[in-house]
Amino acid sequence: MTTKKMAKNPVKIHEVVKYPDPVLAKRGEEVTVFDAALKTLVNEMFESMYIAQGIGLAAPQINISKRITVIDVSFKKNPKDKIVLINPEIVDRTGKQLEEEGCLSLPDIREKVSRAEWVKVRAQDADGKTFEIEGTELLGRCMQHEIDHLNGVLFIDHLSRLKRELVLRKIKKMQKNGEW
Numbered sequence: 227m228t229t230k231k232m233a234k235n236p237v238k239i240h241e242v243v244k245y246p247d248p249v250l251a252k253r254g255e256e257v258t259v260f261d262a263a264l265k266t267l268v269n270e271m272f273e274s275m276y277i278a279q280g281i282g283l284a285a286p287q288i289n290i291s292k293r294i295t296v297i298d299v300s301f302k303k304n305p306k307d308k309i310v311l312i313n314p315e316i317v318d319r320t321g322k323q324l325e326e327e328g329c330l331s332l333p334d335i336r337e338k339v340s341r342a343e344w345v346k347v348r349a350q351d352a353d354g355k356t357f358e359i360e361g362t363e364l365l366g367r368c369m370q371h372e373i374d375h376l377n378g379v380l381f382i383d384h385l386s387r388l389k390r391e392l393v394l395r396k397i398k399k400m401q402k403n404g405e406w
């Protein structure tokens with residue numbers, strides 16, 4: 227064994243927390259420091275998301291209550307799809323789409339959720355530079371889902387009371403069976 231071939235700094239993989247972890251219901255704190263540690267965290271978030279087979283991950287989902295989210299709707303296929311949104315806000319929205327959604331913090335739960343068809347988001351990148359990004363379809367949906375996480379909102383919070391109750395009952399059953 228040689229030390230030369232050993233990885234110097236393997237990327238830290240964060241575990242994704244599941245509902246009903248209280249961090250998922252909290253509003254994330256604004257990011258004010260844009261340093262090397264933030265870039266490391268963003269990189270760790272992408273790798274943790276890929277390992278969990280996700281296309282979007284918000285910092286509260288790895289128990290870090292900050293307004294950071296990473297998105298890659300093409301899952302590594304198109305480098306242009308790798309998006310980092312820090313302190314994001316939806317500044318405009320139009321239309322309506324109704325599609326099935328899932329969440330890494332709610333494994334095996336999939337339900338149709340009504341979202342805006344098009345959104346415009348204002349955010350900062352990992353250097354603190356402000357930019358705007360527009361998205362429709364899956365990207366639009368994903369940005370709305372991830373920004374919700376930064377406000378302590380889960381996709382099941384958008385369901386009708388009856389549907390939400392059915393989902394919560396399913397989760398309780400899975401918890402009881404040790405499947406959650």
Ligand SMILES: [Zn+2]
Pocket residue numbers: 328329330331371375
């Ligand atoms: Zn989610």
